[in-house]
Amino acid sequence: MIVLRRLSVPLANRVPGSRTCSLHLLEFAGQWPSSEKRQFESNMRVIRNFVTEEEEQVLIREIEPHISRLPYESSHWDDAIHGYREMERRNWSPENQAVLDRVSIDAFGGRVMPFVHILDLAELGVIKPHVDSTRFCGHTIAGISLLSDCVMRLKRVTKDPDPASQSADVLLPRFSLYIMSALARYEFTHEILAREESWFKERLVERHRRVSVICRNEP
Ligand SMILES: O=C(O)CCC(=O)C(=O)O
Ligand SMILES: [Fe+2]
Numbered sequence: 001m002i003v004l005r006r007l008s009v010p011l012a013n014r015v016p017g018s019r020t021c022s023l024h025l026l027e028f029a030g031q032w033p034s035s036e037k038r039q040f041e042s043n044m045r046v047i048r049n050f051v052t053e054e055e056e057q058v059l060i061r062e063i064e065p066h067i068s069r070l071p072y073e074s075s076h077w078d079d080a081i082h083g084y085r086e087m088e089r090r091n092w093s094p095e096n097q098a099v100l101d102r103v104s105i106d107a108f109g110g111r112v113m114p115f116v117h118i119l120d121l122a123e124l125g126v127i128k129p130h131v132d133s134t135r136f137c138g139h140t141i142a143g144i145s146l147l148s149d150c151v152m153r154l155k156r157v158t159k160d161p162d163p164a165s166q167s168a169d170v171l172l173p174r175f176s177l178y179i180m181s182a183l184a185r186y187e188f189t190h191e192i193l194a195r196e197e198s199w200f201k202e203r204l205v206e207r208h209r210r211v212s213v214i215c216r217n218e219p
């Protein structure tokens with residue numbers, strides 16, 4: 001199971017707790033000096049309409065026969081993720097490889113791991129706060145959101161849960177690409193909010209089944 005190697009959940013965070021338009025798609029909470037806001041914005045970019053509806057269809061057509069054979073799972077051992085199924089894929093049709101090459105260039109300057117991670121989150125699925133393992137993944141994580149919008153929440157990693165600590169909600173629209181790096185990748189947990197908690201700027205975002213196509217670089 002891929003998730004078991006990849007996620008590491010900081011203890012404190014288990015407690016409750018151009019085409020880049022990050023500005024409209026980000027909502028900050030807590031105490032943010034403006035210099036840190038700027039750094040965060042450049043480390044958590046969202047590119048709207050990175051893929052077209054046709055490109056989404058072609059990607060889903062290649063993914064669906066494999067992923068639909070798997071049951072949706074829940075991980076019990078660390079409580080990090082529920083209602084998901086996932087696969088890795090290295091070899092893609094030329095059309096889909098062309099999309100992935102764009103991710104590789106735009107997010108990684110061409111230096112990306114050959115295995116692409118596909119995560120299928122059921123309508124009622126949720127990904128709890130975690131930081132991707134630094135043993136298996138480098139400074140950048142880039143994901144295309146397919147089939148549904150969702151809200152990703154990033155929370156500053158703290159030793160003690162602090163209600164005033166920094167967090168940011170990021171709207172990830174269907175068809176978009178997010179590029180999370182450096183500060184946002186290492187100093188913040190990320191999570192995908194449950195359907196009924198997917199508020200963004202006072203609007204409940206409609207969340208259905210969502211498939212993400214995620215690229216990472218070497219540690
Ligand atoms: O679905 C996503 O975009 C993020 C998934 C995630 O956080 C992970 O697989 O580590
Ligand atoms: Fe993650």
Ligand SMILES: [Mn+2]
Nearest residue numbers: 123207208209
């Ligand atoms: Mn639905």
